[in-house]
Amino acid sequence: xxxxxxxxxxxxxxxxxxxxxxxxxxxxxxxxxxxxxxxxxxxxxxxxxxxxxxxxxxxxxxxxxxxxxxxxxxxxxxxxxxxxxxxxxxxxxxxxxxxxxxxxxxxxxxxxxxxxxxxxxxxxxxxxxxxxxxxxxxxxxxxxxxxxxxxxxxxxxxxxxxxxxxxxxxxxxxxxxxxxxxxxxxxxxxxxxxxxxxxxxxxxxxxxxxxxxxxxxxxxxxxxxxxxxxxxxxxxxxxxxxxxxxxxxxxxxxxxxxxxxxxxxxxxxxxxxxxxxxxxxxxxxxxxxxxxxxxxxxxxxxxxxxxxxxxxxxxxxxxxxxxxxxxxxxxxxxxxxxxxxxxxxxxxxxxxxxxxxxxxxxxxxxxxxxxxxxxxxxxxxxxxxxxxxxxxxxxxxxxxxxxxxxxxxxxxxxxxxxxxxxxxxxxxxxxxxxxxxxxxxxxxxxxxxxxxxxxxxxxxxxxxxxxxxxxxxxxxxxxxxxxxxxxxxxxxxxxxxxxxxxxxxxxxxxxxxxxxxxxxxxxxxxxxxxxxxxxxxxxxxxxxxxxxxxxxxxxxxxxxxxxxxxxxxxxxxxxxxxxxxxxxxxxxxxxxxxxxxxxxxxxxxxxxxxxxxxxxxxxxxxxxxxxxxxxxxxxxxxxxxxxxxxxxxxxxxxxxxxxxxxxxxxx
Amino acid sequence: xxxxxxxxxxxxxxxxxxxxxxxxxxxxxxxxxxxxxxxxxxxxxxxxxxxxxxxxxxxxxxxxxxxxxxxxxxxxxxxxxxxxxxxxxxxxxxxxxxxxxxxxxxxxxxxxxxxxxxxxxxxxxxxxxxxxxxxx
Numbered sequence: 183x184x185x186x187x188x189x190x191x192x193x194x195x196x197x198x199x200x201x202x203x204x205x206x207x208x209x210x211x212x213x214x215x216x217x218x219x220x221x222x223x224x225x226x227x228x229x230x231x232x233x234x235x236x237x238x239x240x241x242x243x244x245x246x247x248x249x250x251x252x253x254x255x256x257x258x259x260x261x262x263x264x265x266x267x268x269x270x271x272x273x274x275x276x277x278x279x280x281x282x283x284x285x286x287x288x289x290x291x292x293x294x295x296x297x298x299x300x301x302x303x304x305x306x307x308x309x310x311x312x313x314x315x316x317x318x319x320x321x322x323x324x325x326x327x328x329x330x331x332x333x334x335x336x337x338x339x340x341x342x343x344x345x346x347x348x349x350x351x352x353x354x355x356x357x358x359x360x361x362x363x364x365x366x367x368x369x370x371x372x373x374x375x376x377x378x379x380x381x382x383x384x385x386x387x388x389x390x391x392x393x394x395x396x397x398x399x400x401x402x403x404x405x406x407x408x409x410x411x412x413x414x415x416x417x418x419x420x421x422x423x424x425x426x427x428x429x430x431x432x433x434x435x436x437x438x439x440x441x442x443x444x445x446x447x448x449x450x451x452x453x454x455x456x457x458x459x460x461x462x463x464x465x466x467x468x469x470x471x472x473x474x475x476x477x478x479x480x481x482x483x484x485x486x487x488x489x490x491x492x493x494x495x496x497x498x499x500x501x502x503x504x505x506x507x508x509x510x511x512x513x514x515x516x517x518x519x520x521x522x523x524x525x526x527x528x529x530x531x532x533x534x535x536x537x538x539x540x541x542x543x544x545x546x547x548x549x550x551x552x553x554x555x556x557x558x559x560x561x562x563x564x565x566x567x568x569x570x571x572x573x574x575x576x577x578x579x580x581x582x583x584x585x586x587x588x589x590x591x592x593x594x595x596x597x598x599x600x601x602x603x604x605x606x607x608x609x610x611x612x613x614x615x616x617x618x619x620x621x622x623x624x625x626x627x628x629x630x631x632x633x634x635x636x637x638x639x640x641x642x643x644x645x646x647x648x649x650x651x652x653x654x655x656x657x658x659x660x661x662x663x664x665x666x667x668x669x670x671x672x673x674x675x676x677x678x679x680x681x682x683x684x685x686x687x688x689x690x691x692x693x694x695x696x697x698x699x700x701x702x703x704x705x706x707x708x709x710x711x712x713x714x715x716x717x718x719x720x721x722x723x724x725x726x727x728x729x730x731x732x733x734x735x736x737x738x739x740x741x742x743x744x745x746x747x748x749x750x751x752x753x754x755x756x757x758x759x760x761x762x763x764x765x766x767x768x769x770x771x772x773x774x775x776x777x778x779x780x781x782x783x784x785x786x787x788x789x790x791x792x793x794x795x796x797x798x799x800x801x802x803x804x805x806x807x808x809x810x811x812x813x814x815x816x817x818x819x820x821x822x823x824x825x826x827x828x829x830x831x832x833x834x835x836x837x838x839x840x841x842x843x844x845x846x847x848x849x
Numbered sequence: 850x851x852x853x854x855x856x857x858x859x860x861x862x863x864x865x866x867x868x869x870x871x872x873x874x875x876x877x878x879x880x881x882x883x884x885x886x887x888x889x890x891x892x893x894x895x896x897x898x899x900x901x902x903x904x905x906x907x908x909x910x911x912x913x914x915x916x917x918x919x920x921x922x923x924x925x926x927x928x929x930x931x932x933x934x935x936x937x938x939x940x941x942x943x944x945x946x947x948x949x950x951x952x953x954x955x956x957x958x959x960x961x962x963x964x965x966x967x968x969x970x971x972x973x974x975x976x977x978x979x980x981x982x983x984x985x
Contacts, residue, residue: 419946528863540868544875551879555889566892568911573888577878707926707944768949787946788923796926798946 187244187252190237190331197233197288198321200226205314212307212380220307224295227314231288234321238285241278241330245271251337254278254330260343260764262734267349273357274344276478276493277330282358283474284320286365291317294369294394298387305387308376316368319500327492343764346736352412359405360432364470366398367435371467371508374460378511383456383518392446393823395463399439400819406432407693407812418770418785420705420800422808425574430553431473434546438466441542447679448535451597457512457519458539464508469546471501476553527599534592541585548577579632583639586694589687590643593650611649616642636698644691647684654681678825685818692811699780699804707798709790719801721782722746728786728795736760736769741786741795745775757784757797781805890960895932895939898963911960912939912968913976918953932959932968943970950975 204226211219241254245268250256258278259271273279291313298306324330347353370391377383409432410422423429442462445455475497512519527533552569560566594608619641620634628634651670654677658669674681706718710725717723726742738760745753755773762769775782781802788796882888890909893901898912914932921930928947931938941959951957956976961969 528867533864533867536864536868537871540871541875544872548875548879555883567889568892569883569889570887570909572885573882576882576885576888577875580878581875707946709923709925770949785946790923796923798926 185244185247185249185252186240187249187255187331188240190240190244191325191329193233193237193240194321194324194331197230197237197284198318198325200230200233201288201314201317201321204230205311205318208307208310208314212304212311215304217303220303220310223307223310223314224292227288227295227310227317228292230314230317230321231285231292234281234285234288234317237324237331238272238281241281242269242272245269248341249337250339250341251333252330253332253334256334256338256341258341258344260341262764263341263344263349266354267344270348270354270357271344273361274348274353277324277328277332279357279361280320280328280478280493281324281330283361283365284317284324286361287313287320287368288317290365290369290394291372294372294391298373298390302387304380305373305376305382308379309372312372312375313368316372323493323496327496340764343762346760346762346765346767346769347416349735350412350416352408352416356405356408356412359401359408363398363402363405363432364435364474366394366401367439367463367467367470369394369398370463371504374463375508375511378460378515381515381518383460383515388446388449388459395439395443395446396819396822399436399443400816400823402432402436402439403819404812404816406436407808411809414805415772415774418772418787418798420703420783420785420798420802421700422805425552425569425571427553428477430549431476434473434549434553435466435469437542437546437549438462438469441539441546442466444535444542445539448532452532453522454532455539456521457516460512460519461509462539462543464505464512465546468501468505468508469550471497471504475501529595529600529602529605531592531595531597534588534595538585538588538592541581541588545578545581545585548581549574552577582694583635586636586639586643586690589690590639590646593646593684609646612642612646615645630701633698633701636694640691640695640698644688647687647691650684651681674821678821682818682821682825685821686815687818689811689813689815689818692807692814694811696804696806696808696811699807700802702803703800705798705800707787707796709788709794709796711792711794716797716799718799719780719782720747721799721801723784723797723799725795725797727793728789735764736762739786739789741797743773743784743797745782753782755782755784757786759786759789759795776806778806779803892958894934896934896937898939898968899937901963908962909960910963910968911958912941913956913958914939916951916953916955916957921953932957939968940966941968941970941973943973945970945972947973948975 204223206223207219207226208223210216211223241252244252245255245259246265248255248259248261254275254277255271258275259268263271271278273282291310295306295310295313298309373387373391377387406429409429413424414420414422439462442459445459445462448455449459475493478493552573555569556567590612591609594612595605616638620638623634623637628637651673654673655664655666655669658664658672659666662669664672674685704719706716708716710716712725712727715722715724722745724744724746726744728739728741730737730739732738738758740756740758743755743757744751745755753775755775757773758771760769760771761767770785770787772783772785774784781800783800783802785798786795787798790796887909890911892911892913895912895914898910912932914934917931917933917938921928927942927944929940929942931940933939941961943959943961948957951973958974958976959968959970960972960974963969
């Protein structure tokens with residue numbers, strides 16, 4: 183069966199011609215200061231984006247038409263696959279996901295460049311060279327080693343289908359969000375490089391790309407949380423994060439980007455940290471590339487499959503060029519990146535931001551070390567090993583708690599300098615909240631020092647941040663007699679950056695509460711005959727039997743488990759164990775009873791011929807707060823991203839005068 | 850209140866010291882954590898395990914191999930099976946959930962401690978946990 187797939191390869195060739203042409207035109211235009219050439223390059227970039235979108239459209243229509251003469255479609259879809267998952271098959275395999283990545287890259291580049299061009303032609307010219315160059319690299323990948331349109335000589339009657347693990351709502355949202363994050367970082371990277379090349383490192387370009395960084399960072403944050411939720415509901419081991427290298431790959435650029443979003447505030451207000459900020463942008467983009475290829479290169483299975491992998495050998499020179507080029511440019515422009523101010527005092531908001539940055543980068547180094555140590559060790563000693571969660575937990579948790587402490591301390595400390603006595607006065611209430619929380623929990627029998635510290639810090643930070651809202655909204659409540667909610671809305675609207683940042687921090691506090699709950703996880707496993715029971719936590723679980731039915735996709739075995747507590751039946755859960763016909767593979771579907779206090783998490787891990795079921799039950803305290811915290815973060819991100827243009831311009835204006843006049847700062 | 854006199858003349862020694870202290874503490878944490886016995890586990894084949902002998906007892910291993918046909922026994926939630934790399938087989942016992950791809954002939958990785966004849970696995974994973982399989 184033929185489909186529009188035959189359009190795909192020519193479209194990609196066309197996209198490459200225009201992207202490469204854009205890079206060339208923009209380079210000449212930027213060197214000779216020819217505006218007409220730069221404009222032509224921007225139009226060429228838009229054509230490249232359109233052609234890439236046509237190619238992706240061709241693959242999607244071919245997926246829906248079940249054109250199994252395309253090797254990719256035969257490998258990652260099947261006739262019985264439902265409509266949403268036919269779409270997810272676009273990024274379910276390596277070649278398709280690279281195509282999707284390239285669609286985002288060319289489209290983001292075309293949008294960002296057309297806007298920047300109006301403001302600063304020279305800078306946009308060099309940014310076009312970078313973005314068109316990166317696009318060309320990815321298009322070459324798609325044409326040579328990772329062609330998603332490669333044909334099969336003898337098309338099969340049906341495809342081998344999408345991995346059942348990927349057939350879940352989380353997998354519809356998780357990869358696009360991660361890619362949006364990864365690809366979004368190429369915009370600030372391109373402008374940073376352009377600013378370094380032109381030597382025009384003054385502040386204006388930061389402010390326009392800041393929004394792209396925020397956008398990319400927000401997408402990546404939500405994508406990571408959805409990835410955790412997907413693991414929690416699909417993988418059936420009761421947890422959401424395993425320090426798997428694939429997970430680490432998404433966390434690495436997030437950590438450095440988060441550091442950047444904080445230190446750029448210092449740059450705007452105090453003209454400090456310029457070289458550091460450019461370095462963070464280069465590092466973030468390099469780590470995003472590293473993550474993209476780490477998951478595709480075979481590097482994770484073994485260093486030997488890496489060099490043999492089709493994409494790996496293309497990736498290394500490109501990654502090296504990005505990282506080395508970025509570092510050399512920063513060194514070349516080091517004299518122009520000097521801070522215009524220095525620190526005044528150890529007790530100042532600047533130093534809180536500095537400590538925050540050091541810790542975020544240290545966290546990134548930790549995760550990077552644990553992720554690449556197996557590769558390094560294999561290269562040096564030939565021995566293959568893996569680094570497990572105990573390593574990551576024992577380093578990352580203390581760093582994370584220290585960062586949480588800073589999130590609470592930040593609002594209490596003023597810019598430039600502050601007397602220790604004044605510091606103690608404002609810190610008294612949050613400190614008391616933290617101490618009382620720890621004391622109450624200890625009295626209730628909580629013994630884990632890690633969890634006590636985490637909850638105490640959560641209380642400290644939450645009270646510190648909520649006090650900021652109280653202070654900020656006081657004038658509206660007292661002077662204008664506004665209600666609490668209208669007063670809060672006006673407070674946030676007046677200084678979006680600062681208060682939206684605090685909303686994000688409150689979300690982080692809730693997430694930490696949820697993560698800390700995992701210290702109290704309990705689990706139990708038993709093989710149950712129908713009618714028999716087991717206990718986990720305060721619950722009594724009775725297996726009432728399983729029913730089997732057939733769907734086009736799978737043979738479904740649905741168990742009925744009665745949940746009672748204190749002798750009273752409170753719920754009925756239906757964990758499933760499905761046998762997927764296309765893949766000939768079992769897949770457990772968990773059942774979760776979620777409450778703010780705790781999740782009861784059931785998974786059937788085996789079904790015996792005699793009707794008995796192997797039931798594993800987990801009690802995960804406070805897990806729901808992770809998802810609630812992420813939703814609160816999303817609110818804060820939305821407020822930040824919808825900041826009106828005028829307010830942004832004001833916030834970006836030289837902050838020297840304001841810094842002296844205003845006691846507390848903005849995020 | 851102007852920035853100039855105070856800010857430019859003084860070097861931020863205290864801050865540099867503070868940053869260095871943070872870096873040193875984190876570096877110390879990393880070194881300490883890497884030396885935990887459960888931090889790293891060596892990836893070996895079943896015949897390599899057979900040659901390890903008693904010295905292996907105090908370390909974590911990840912053993913890769915194929916599940917031997919007819920070797921799988923369930924005793925409640927405990928499962929015993931034999932893994933092989935084509936040469937020396939290894940008996941694995943575990944109370945952990947088995948991966949959904951687990952069956953005779955499947956490639957799996959069992960992670961745990963080796964007692965001298967049996968690997969007590971606290972985790973049994975499918976051979977290829979990553980989403981994008983490298984082309985063999």
